[in-house]
Every structure is written in C-alpha cells, then in structure tokens.
Amino acid sequence: MSENAHIREPEGRIRRWLNSRPDEHVLLWSFRGLLVATFVVLGLDLADLQKQIPADTDPVFPGLMAPDDVPYLPSIREGRTGPVVTDPETAATLRNPATFELVDGGKLLFDGAIEPGSARRFAEEIEKRGGYIDTVVLNSPGGSVADALVIATLIREAGFNTEIGPGSYCASSCPLVFAGGRERVAAPTASIGVHRVFAADEAAGTPASGMDNAQAVSAECQRFLMEMGVDPRVWIHAMETPKDELFYFTPDELIDLKLATRIAKTG
Template sequence: MKPSSLALRLKTAIVRADDGLLMRSAFFGLLAAAGAFLFTDLREMSLAQAPLPGHDPMTTDAPVLPPALTDGTPQAPPVDPDSSPEILRQPMRFELLTGGVLKAEGSIDLGAAERFAEEIAARGEYVQAVSLNSPGGSVNDALAMSKLIREKGINTKVASKALCASSCPLVFAGGVAREAEQDAILGVHQVFNAGQDRPSPEQAMSGAQSTTARIARHLEEMGIGNGLWINALETPPDRLYYLTPEEMAEFKLVTAPVATAKQAD
C-alpha cells in the first residue's frame, strides 16, 4: 500500500469519527505511520548525502517557494510573494514598525529564537504583534519563538503576499490572535531534524518521530486543529501544501476569517 493511500484512509477516518478518544488514537496512529514512511526516505537521504557540520539547509539552492503538492504537474503558489528569494534566504532579522508590530523576516536560522527573545526583552511590552515573512528553517527555534509569543500574550499576522511556510506556521500558531491578510501565503510540508552528523537510519527515524510528536503536541497546546499537520505529513519536503482561507479557519490557525476578494469589495 502506498504511504499516501494509508494517510488518506486514516485522515478520512479521523474526519468521520465523532468520539474524541477515537480521533486522538487515529491521529497518533497516523503519526506513527508517518514515522515509518520517513524512515525509508531518510535512510535513502542519509546514505546518499549527509549534511556537513554546521550546514544550514536554507543556504542551499533549493527553491524558497516550492511548487504546490499535486497529483500531476507541480503548480505554482497561489500568488507570488512580494519579497525576493534573496531576502527570504537571509537569517531572520527583526524590525520594529509603528503600532507595536515587530516584523520578523528571513529564514529561521539556528539562533533565531535567541535573537527574538532578546528583541522582546529589549522592547518590553511595546510589541503587540509579530508580522511574519519567512520560508521556515529550524524547527527547534520555531517552537521556542512560538512558545515565547504565547507566554507574552503577543498576536501574530502574515501580511498580504508575505510568506509563512515550512516551520514558520509553528511560530504563527503561538499568537493569541492570529491574522492572515488576503493573499497571505501559508504552507506546510514534512520537516525533520537533520542534525550535524551523519545519522544511522535508526537514529534518523527516531529523530523524525520525536520531532513530529513535539510539533503535534505543541499545536494541540496552541489550540490548532489536527488536520493542519496531517496535511504536512502527507506533503514531501520539496513541495508545499498551500492552505486556503477556508482551511486556515477550519484548522483554527487563524482566529478571524481571512478576507477574500469578494469580502474586500
């Protein structure tokens, strides 16, 4: 049976289930199955080419904005982002805007969470919202940033034609109020902890399962629906599952409806 077929069947079971315990059991069953699928992929990757010490995947020539996940020919993202790939590839930097908005732009590099914490500490209570424009990066840093945002009672937003992909939605999920403007680009896909040394296949599988469980638990604590990360688990790392405004609301990723062209008129 193909991985995507099994994931689809489990996803259907979760949607149809009315009992909360059954939903939770089925969801974590999917996480376990996803770990097995990742084991095969990571085994091939680790045997083919291991990351060099200190390697940052966001500095490679991989596309900043991967094509959408489709059954056939890959499709472009719903809209083109305003920022260039060069800007998005740079290590995350912070800029204080008017109205208590702290703009966080660039890849979530190792150490981004520490710099973010320093910014929040320096600005005191002036920061009311964090505006994200990032292709993702370090999962550990993204989770740390998200937890600090919720702890400080800060809101999050993704502006029109700004990008929040890969691990960036984990940061976005930390906001008390979460806003995605019309034409904001939010997308998810499989993530794993690459590490600095060549992992054995068993270590790679263990790391993938541990990372997946940490993400699932964090999203649950933030009040985000399980369906968000199910779509991530079904999407290869070289693709993105672009979220529609309806899905953002369904998964409780946003706390207010995303404006559509019809609503904006």
C-alpha cells in the same frame, strides 16, 4: 537596632524604589523577569529533547530550508502553487537569517529564515522592546523546528498576536510560529504551507536515525499545535507532504483547522 528594624529596612528600600518609578517601569521589569523564566524553562525542555539525538548529529532539529535557486517550494496540490518570487531583493530576504524590525502600530516585522540561534535573538529582541510589541508579522520560509517552537512559545507567553500579510510567505516551521499568536490573522493572498520535517543526519545518509528524530520532533509539533487550539489535522497534512513540496492551506481551511483565527478583509 531591633531585629524587626533590620527586616523592615530592606523592605522600605524596595518600596521606595518601586514608588519612585512609573508603573510602566515596574511592568517592564516584571515582563523581563517572566521572559527570562520562560526562556530558561524552554531551554531545559529543549535540552531534554536533544538528549534523544545521537552525538554525531546537529544538536538542533532543522526543518527544510528552501532550495538555493528559489525561495519557495512548489505545491503538492494542483491549483495552489504558492508565490512565485522573482524579485531578487525579496528572494534574498527570505533566504537570509531572520531579522526583526519594530514599526508603527506595535508591529514587529519578522523577515527571513529561522536558523539555529534565531530563538535566542528573538528573545533578546522582545526583552528590549516587548513592552511596545502587539503583533509579530511573519514572512519566512521556515527552518529550525526547535527554534520555531521556542519562538512560538515566547510569543504565546508574552500575549502577542501574529499576522501574515498580503503576498507574504510562511512555510515549513513558520506556521508553528504563527500558531503561537493569541489572535492569528492571515491575508487572503498569504501563502501558508507545511511539509514533513527531517533531521540533519537524514541528509547525511542515515535515514533510520533521521526518521526517529523527525518523529520525535513531529510529536512535539503536534502537541504544541493542540495546546494552541489548532486542529491536529494541520500536522497530518505536514506528515503527508514530501519535504521538497508544501501543502498550502486555503483561507477557508485556515479557519476550519483553527490555524488562523481570522482572515483579513481585502480592500
């Protein structure tokens, strides 16, 4: 057998394999390959960022989680109090680690807190069901900023839209995930708020290094928002707001600052 024949044989097997499968299978494998490559690159970027953190701190930058007694934070602005969640089941959903559920219409429901490891679980979810997802619907009090940035980037790379439904809550690092959507739709009654981030060692009593880490994360967040076409004033509001309060955006502000591309119609 000639050398050229040896070369053509594997090429022929690959061509026959592709021809024997529907287009959707080929697209699914292509999507999975793109997803793996994206996650590897994001992992390397995150590893570089984590090198800036002292060894005795949490290796993942956390955002502020809602206090245990309430699943929401008060507004820094008079007249924008945010949702008052009194239903125990709803409150528990917001405090629990994020869950993902694919429902009709290509919507992936993203409910709960963003914890270290949430990005990995989200990547696994869209690797399995990414071909059926059109929109990621958010209801979260936020949490790990690093995980939120990875999730947001995966959403953008996959071309998903994001949505925050009527009466839903998207706070702390959750708006970063929202910003990852190509189309970003918010209900008029959705509560979307930001505040400054803090690092784990700040809570442990070392505010100097905590401030350094928080500034590094803030720079990453600001850079990401600008890459998504969001007005950097969004993060200015975050940095001006104490960690135990939220700056809730009005629907007009969401559009003006380009955080949302559209406000959903009511009725």
